[in-house]
Amino acid sequence: MSRYTGVTERDLREMLDVIGVESVDDLFAEIPEGVRLGRELDLPAGRAEQDVYEHLAGLAGRNRHCDEEVTFLGAGMYDHYVPSLIDTLLQRSEFLTPYTPYQPEVSQGGLQVMFEFQTAISELTGLPVSNASVYEGPSAVAAAGYLAKLETRRSKLVASRGLHPHSRGALRTHAAGYGMEVVETPLTATGATDTDALAAAVDDDTAAVFVQQPNFLGTVEELGELTEAGKSTGAVAVCAADPLPLGILRPPGELGVDICVGEGQTLGNRLDFGGPSFGFFAAAQRFLRKLPGRIAGETRDVDGKRGFVLTLQTREQHIRREKATHNICTSQALNALAGVVYLSWLGKRGLVELAELMLRRTHYAREALALERINPGPVIREFAVRVPDLDALFERARAEHINPGYRLGRDYPEYEDGLLVAITERRGKEDIDRLAAVAASVREKVAA
């Protein structure tokens, strides 16, 4: 099955001759007997490309994807339209196959993309500096916690239950590593972060405070008040933000937030059953030399020509090793490219138009469903409602190839009968009305 190697019999003879060994096996002489596998790997035999394609297509065919149902499922990843030019660009070998740009003279394409990505994220978040990407949303939250630890030397992290459950989970897992405790603060009766409870949890040993905008239920948080409360003892204010609503929401940077991270899937990336996408990481100027991961900087070459390089590498693991600001090496460059191309495709006015369309449809959907509201206040992109008979709703919706949303009970015992409904530019009035009709039929069934 050597379609990917090119050693002919003649090559083999000549190469062994030059090396000065009899056979390829001789090259493995230094591997002690005891650790040699000494048998074939127990794996299915290699197959022709067409057979592998059939097998993979068969597996793919057993998944119900977003073009086969009308989905209101969100909870962190969303069914947005990805413009065709993104795949056209990402499939170019010039973007798809290079390594991290260690030789800048032959990587100006990748480095300028990083620089433009950093600019776009800074504009969205209202914070002056951004790195070139981290893995995804939840681990970006964990990375912010680590930065706060290095910055404040304190040991407590305060996180609102408004944060995505996966963000809170990743934060706890990483914090166990870097020796910090995570304290969660509750939501109010109307599904917003409880400012007072947050203020109460913050003390002199609090390194960072975490809120999410909009929060997991879709509530538009009072970010200004929350940040003020959180920073009362000098903690780092971290906001996990959904990038598209930032088209019309006040940028976290303008509300006292120190670090704004978030999930980048909605910016021109695939759902891909949860990854790969990218995380973004923007911060106040003073954190520039503490940022995790790659950063591209503008400079000039010997002829005075404009160019870009990886900069401030002394923060990174390949230079500072055990004193690095983070252990990340390979990150999400190709997915970040999709992000900046998508933001340029939307453009200055397009982002506003898309965010406003989502805002209005979210509002329309909540009205149309006419179910009891868990977060009656302002919402964007998502909202939570109580459903008298969730199983019935799912069953009837499924019958009409509708996926009604996320069962909140999986992560929030307090919302056992809660349904999280997500809205994108792909969910038109017609789709929403069909969901509303199903909801109505369930309501009547329960009422009858």
Added chain:
Amino acid sequence: MSRYTGVTERDLREMLDVIGVESVDDLFAEIPEGVRLGRELDLPAGRAEQDVYEHLAGLAGRNRHCDEEVTFLGAGMYDHYVPSLIDTLLQRSEFLTPYTPYQPEVSQGGLQVMFEFQTAISELTGLPVSNASVYEGPSAVAAAGYLAKLETRRSKLVASRGLHPHSRGALRTHAAGYGMEVVETPLTATGATDTDALAAAVDDDTAAVFVQQPNFLGTVEELGELTEAGKSTGAVAVCAADPLPLGILRPPGELGVDICVGEGQTLGNRLDFGGPSFGFFAAAQRFLRKLPGRIAGETRDVDGKRGFVLTLQTREQHIRREKATHNICTSQALNALAGVVYLSWLGKRGLVELAELMLRRTHYAREALALERINPGPVIREFAVRVPDLDALFERARAEHINPGYRLGRDYPEYEDGLLVAITERRGKEDIDRLAAVAASVREKVAA
């Protein structure tokens, strides 16, 4: 809806100013009132990319394609596996978007591809010269007729009924233009071209004789004998060949054929409901300066560097105008690229392996179907059988998502109950056995 144009209000003012007119309408002043449309075009309004995608995906979803049924339908286009690297290469802007290579210094990629394509087609057909492509198979047959007219100044064309019905149709239509008569000669009782009838039809006014290998029924013709018979009075011997079987069949060039043309869809191209694909056109050395369309030639640049150019352009319409050897300008360059990449992907041994696999499976299928044979002799790729109750066969096959093949009665009244069954490397034993089972059930039904 100006996502594809970029004239801002400021640009418009500045440009009108430089031109010296008040408005864009002024630029159309010379169009007489009587021919101005003066109303909106009656077309559906422009839509956002995502809406156009939905509409096109909706239309595509109403077609049953080759991944949704096991198809034995052939008759000129076949369900072969296209390796992934072909789309990867064809979607590169560097191949997809340039025009015909009029400026060779910046078109060496396209010109070298044409040169390599010409080499591969010459190797397949056993003829020394080939052009860079024509539209598709049937119009390539018509182009061969035109070349024979220019070459011999005679007025009759003799074509076996073994030729694809579309080739005979296109030949008749074009011949009506260039003033030639087409005489068809019959098949024998065993579905092969009747050599004697062919010899009889050929006379001193015959410009060209046309046969197909394998013929429309899949019969492997006695090409040597037919060519000899056809050339008895100096006519040009034209063979329309299926390229993949040429992997193991004797090349037409070695059997006295002067011109070998054919359909290129099976060489790495899509089915695409009939097009675009490409036609190939190879010929004996003496016809080099009479070939239709583009030809790439090897040469050197001023520094002695190897390069390629469009050559012998004096044959072509943009130079010789009314004395051109053919009126073709835009041809099938991108599809021909897929053809040469596919042939290089198969490679010297792969083409033989693929052709042998098709030969053996064709034989196996004919045996398994156990139906009365219209062409009992040697067959490759396709074979014709009589089916007692064709409608029943189609009905039962359809129920199992099998498309049993082509109803010969559509083009051959003499085979009213005939079924043409096509075999490719995608039709494995399992598929063939399922078709055989359906055929058996129909046989029993008729027998009962």
Added chain:
Amino acid sequence: MTTDLDPRAGEETLTIFERSREGRRAFVAPDCDVPELPVEELLPKEGVRERPAELPEVSEPELVRHYTTLSSKNFHLDEGFYPLGSCTMKHNPKLHERVAALPGHARLHPLQDPEYAQGALELMWRLQGALAEVAGLPHVSLQPSAGSHGELAGLLLTRAYHEAQGEPRTKVLTPDTAHGTNPATVTMAGYQVVKVGTAADGGVDLDDLRAKADADVACLMLTNPNTLGLFDSNIEEIERIVHEAGATLYYDGANLNAVMGIARSGDMGFDIVHFNLHKTFTQPHGGGGPGAGPIAVSDRIEPFLPTPQVVRRPGGNGSEPLFDLDYDRPRSIGRLRGFHGNFGVFVRTYAYIRSLGGDGLKEASQVAVLNANYLKALLAEEGIAEYLPIAFDRTCMHEFVVSGRGAKERLGVKTLDIAKRMLDHGVHPPTVYFPLLVDEALMIEPTETETKERLDHFACVVRAILEEAREDPEIARGAPYTTPVRRLDEAGAAKRPIVRWRPEDEND
């Protein structure tokens, strides 16, 4: 192993055949799951190859690298300005590639039963309607494979029409500025070419037309705007003259990008028009195809249209109408090609029309004409106009022609040299030496998808080349310098044509 500066120098240009090494492979055959009978048992002895075709033996990595590296030697539309006159090098929207690749399109067999191909047939039927509306001619055939093939169809229809009237006629009129495919088509359709002169204002010479439009003329082939980029405002008079002579009027639709939604060939009295979907409707040019040349015709020509035609049959019991292929066309000229046309091209064209809508198509033409007139004005400025004078000083449509006569006479620099020097500035030259009417012609068509900055930059490039030529004409004469190869010996290639690689070549 040379050690000079050019990284590519070390690696002589190799064809894929010269990269072949016995034993390498990219293809792995699927297992043979049927009895492996010897070939001799299944084929007649003398019908079998003695030696395999000498195709290359390469691994997938080397195959991909070979063609990827080759592609990077091509100038292309997603890189820079490509103002090839009469080719309409407008942006190829990327949505079109995605919808064309949908399996429902790309994997659909042409002979699939119509009831399982309703999506494809409806798309073709709707495209026919849209093209009819744009052309102003009611009946459309999508079958012709490109513009030239559409021209041939047009003249075969003209022949069938005249023969049905009992007058076979022998001549076809074409303006001397016509594209080479027009006269080539006339000959191929068995007619005799008669050239019609061009008047001082660049339009058809009406007197010459009246003189030549006799009873033996079957058809006048015209494109309006013409290949000088000028709209022939005498079109109504031309139509009258031709129709009075009993001839048909054929419209070469290559220049349609100037007048979409503004003027329609049907309203100009044309009987037959071909479209170039790879020009006006964004099918990518692919290095020389594929394209498509559908035709729209008037009522009197309809009966002769090629077979099959896509039709909509009224649904039986009120069900959805059935789209179908109609083969029952007794007076049709018959088939032009295999199956029913370049469907993949129709998908892209239809996506373009549904993306822009009527007002979007009209806006495209308006901006194409605006951009052409703006660039013409920039090139009319001092420092350029003296060397590249405009051929006809009138408002142009989507393209305009300048003459390199000034540069040749004053600077000793031919249009060819100017074009080659442009290659060093990262722009593709305009069409050169066409139409033949204009000495040292440069035909410039910017299209609507270029920005003002690109047009300004092109004018700067032209100005810089002329300035440089004033100081040292040798530079342009030796250009290009920065391209993968420099000027090539085209004469030698024609004298001793090498049109394929040969194994024995390897050692010469």
Added chain:
Amino acid sequence: MTTDLDPRAGEETLTIFERSREGRRAFVAPDCDVPELPVEELLPKEGVRERPAELPEVSEPELVRHYTTLSSKNFHLDEGFYPLGSCTMKHNPKLHERVAALPGHARLHPLQDPEYAQGALELMWRLQGALAEVAGLPHVSLQPSAGSHGELAGLLLTRAYHEAQGEPRTKVLTPDTAHGTNPATVTMAGYQVVKVGTAADGGVDLDDLRAKADADVACLMLTNPNTLGLFDSNIEEIERIVHEAGATLYYDGANLNAVMGIARSGDMGFDIVHFNLHKTFTQPHGGGGPGAGPIAVSDRIEPFLPTPQVVRRPGGNGSEPLFDLDYDRPRSIGRLRGFHGNFGVFVRTYAYIRSLGGDGLKEASQVAVLNANYLKALLAEEGIAEYLPIAFDRTCMHEFVVSGRGAKERLGVKTLDIAKRMLDHGVHPPTVYFPLLVDEALMIEPTETETKERLDHFACVVRAILEEAREDPEIARGAPYTTPVRRLDEAGAAKRPIVRWRPEDEND
């Protein structure tokens, strides 16, 4: 408007923000089909933006040209030799992109109910099995996002394991040749790094290891073959020492490409291994990701694996087994990230494993090692070896390290200069200045998908550079000359960092 020879010189490098022109657009919003209530009615006043984000305003053609032109400035794997040590730049098969793009994969929501995602869950489950077999460790978690993330997971598992034994332990041993991510991970996991020395033969200094492997050591992180490209034949002794100290043994799988099907980390006694799917298993590197770093662990570590885990539950009434996500893992270290890992990467890896099968994976390692030893032998020839002596003169595995000490001392040309000069010869330099142990290191990993001709050509390039440097060292010191930009001021970029474009920058 400069008129010098470089076609690109005329066009200063512009960011997409500087190409923006007010009013241009590529995005057309779908119609608003719900009541257009004013934003103020739906959002709190102070929560709304005052001014829109300054994103660029460009049309689709300009957007595509901007990024296509940028891409052509990148050296890439489908262009030439890319021997970056420890990065395994092997060919990325194109089949993998096709299957990854299937809607059943690319368009599948991560929270889709398991019964509607059986294809994806089965693929993950089968991949877990295959990786377990390759690693020789039974339990696999696919969740880590890259190698470093896998390392962190490994040390968090180690922490959980030791805490469960009641001994928290504080130190982690890493060889001084370890990749920078190892020590960085140790710190991030709250441990203290203790470096272990390297013996003369390039393997772990056993005495130093014995001295440092005390009861406070939680884990030894090792990669075998190591970053010098040498297989540490004392691995069984190392395993004994570490396990006797009660520590876990962590295997950095970045160098797995040398030993697939030949030697397995599980059989070497490792407890935890991470894979770099973007190295060994062909996930394209994408300019710095995405990748994936799944881990395989021994029985004693399994309980602590991240949540959720992909499991196969026995089907109910004999029906198909249900593949599912298991969240009920009481002793798990919890989540490392969102959802369940980089599924798109798993699709490509799984396609690779099913394409090659066991014997194909083994052949890949054998050829990778053959190619490395062959290239090492070529560089050991006279005219090269004096300047670039091999660091450890032993049979190497998939990579080897040479030292630029000879060139520095004899020619006054540093490894950096040699690397930059390689750029002018159309090859990508090896990894430079790593591992730190070797002075002026050049770490060369050819991989199995390169041909003998490419290795010969690379040796010629090295020889030519050294020959040239003997005559004129200045040439290498000033290299590169033919790249889009020449050497860049990295110091300046760090001193006055400019990490984003600013509107006002336009006029400075």
